[in-house]
């Protein structure tokens with residue numbers, strides 16, 4: 001391609017101190033995240049370049065019931081950075097938390113975008129359905145109605161962060177505000193716009209950027225192919241608020257392996273080297289955090305690979321056990337976070353069981369293989385007793401059994 005055609009994007013990158021090499025490397029990284037081969041990198045670069053030549057794609061970023069942590073996570077993609085440049089290729093016409101406009105101007109920007117249609121809708125937070133939606137009012141309108149209206153005319157939706165996925169911590173017992181996930185809510189109002197879910201609390205800005213690139217790739221030709229052209233993996237759960245079974249689409253690359261599979265402390269796990277107390281010599285040595293409640297073995301996300309804060313670090317790397325925020329109904333299933341659970345919620349119809357019986361039950365249940373591995377380690381005497389397990393509250397156990405866990 002002529003240098004002239006590349007001009008806009010490379011000028012934009014150069015201003016931010018990003019080299020052409022870094023840009024192409026990033027495109028290869030995005031290709032991997034989208035489940036494409038490295039050969040797709042030039043196509044990705046071309047899509048980004050098209051954006052840089054002035055064809056901005058409209059987007060709306062709406063907030064439901066949330067702490068705005070995913071917005072904060074996005075803010076860590078600071079300049080100079082390729083991801084920042086990619087995000088600048090979107091015309092984000094409404095982003096309540098950080099937009100300069102307010103009041104009628106902000107509302108008008110959103111209304112005009114919805115009327116024109118053909119945009120990417122990014123939704124952060126739970127959909128608040130309690131008290132017929134009055135648990136979240138924005139400018140006098142119910143949050144759930146704003147979502148429905150925006151979703152109907154969007155080409156595609158990114159549900160960003162655990163709360164948008166299945167309600168997240170808002171969905172935790174007793175959930176008085178009726179917080180649920182985007183897909184679950186759209187099912188109830190029969191809006192069929194494709195939704196891609198990005199897990200974790202907060203989600204990774206890199207995952208958002210990868211999906212935005214995917215959007216830029218398909219939007220040029222046929223936005224309806226957004227789901228078909230993304231390699232997906234699904235999870236199904238029963239929503240305790242609506243009573244419906246909900247099927248969620250995730251990018252396969254993000255949820256294809258467990259934290260434990262990619263954890264740099266895995267060698268210590270295999271060697272039976274564990275932290276049993278914070279502030280101990282074992283902690284200083286970076287031993288495995290399984291006995292401190294790490295949920296890495298049963299959590300399917302690739303946090304150790306992507307990492308946070310411009311890929312600097314992630315939970316286990318900074319010394320904290322994984323609390324499993326990338327799994328479904330993560331608060332009810334995983335709290336108390338820094339203790340080993342006295343019961344484990346397994347998918348595949350196994351249900352809620354005690355650790356002592358897991359080994360026998362999981363024989364052929366692939367999803368629980370790593371848990372079985374951990375318990376095998378215990379049987380072999382390599383784990384030992386460690387700190388005491390938590391005593392699950394009766395209502396928690398009941399709730400876990402009712403809501404079901406990850407697949």
Ligand code: SF4
Pocket residue numbers: 259260263264265266267269287288289290294295296297316322
């Ligand atoms: S249990 Fe946690 S800390 Fe230990 S290896 Fe697995 S993911 Fe890493």
Ligand code: SF4
Pocket residue numbers: 200201259299301303304314315316321322323324325326327
């Ligand atoms: S490592 Fe665990 S707790 Fe940390 S973001 Fe990933 S899933 Fe959540």
